Amino acid sequence: MSTRPTVLFVCVHNAGRSQIAAGFARALSGGAVTVLSGGSEPSAAINPVAVEAMRELGIDISEAVPQLLQTDDVRAADAVITMGCGDACPIFPGKRYEDWELEDPAGKDLDTVRRVRDDIKQRVERLLGELGVGA
Template sequence: MTDISARIQQEITLDQQLALHTAATRLAAEFDGIYGTETIKRFLHSSYDQFATAASIPNYLPLLAERFARQRLRALARVEGHHRDGRPVVLFLCTHNAGRSQMALGFFVHLAGDHAVAWSGGSEPGIEINPSAIAAMAERGIDISEEFPKPWTDEVVRAADVVVTMGCGDACPVFPGTRYENWDIDDPAGLSVADVRPIRDEIERRVRRLLDELDVPATR
């Protein structure tokens, strides 16, 4: 255990410990027959560590850790062949995972429904989703306010059929055999809702085109 991880473990409150225990129980039931308790706990606690050094709302940490661990375990199950349902998997990456990649994820999930899977991540995850991005997406009836900035992990990248990068440059991970696209789109950080709208609309156009290329019918 690293010094940072050891300090984080010492600072976990009793309520957080109970919440993590409950999360581990839920994940163990969800992945029963695929991954054992030790693997579940390792992914859960490493996911917790990812957020504990930066998160500003400690009470949400166990929930964020559970959501991120679930995504990582689902990705690992795909990589290892435990779960293959034929649906394409797309990963959207940008620098802070707070604007462009979150809007792309929002459009993709909204339009693809259950016909495809999408995740997002950042090379330097921010603290919260860009408020202007949230407002601009809400104008289209898409709520991304419950999303959260997060890093990418090897299993998440390896599970993707398509990796779309937006501004993370050389920091973006590269794995052989994976399709990569780079979308040259302005960063909405610090912009007003009015200035984010053209960025949002460009992202929607590109997401719709990607869905068409993947033969995934847009549900809206």
């Protein structure tokens, strides 16, 4: 069994915020965490402006596909990070939960998405540090 922590990032459409966070967690942890993401109402495709904003930092999330949040993913996660998910996210006792209040980048311009991206990056770096994973 893996000793790597598992982190689940959740937002409603799994097309912007949670995909950005997952991209940062994968890149900054160097594979030291298992990263999952999902949404309560997944979009058909990832937000292209989010892809562009991450590409500027050398992180490619273009192959990411929005996924329906799975209860088993919540069970498997050591930390569950929600972003505007509301009551749609299942809660299990004993899990670490954080709700990150972030602007939804859907339909926003690149400058706005950059601000959201940079906020998410700082939060992911802090989370990885708290999990004992060097960022």
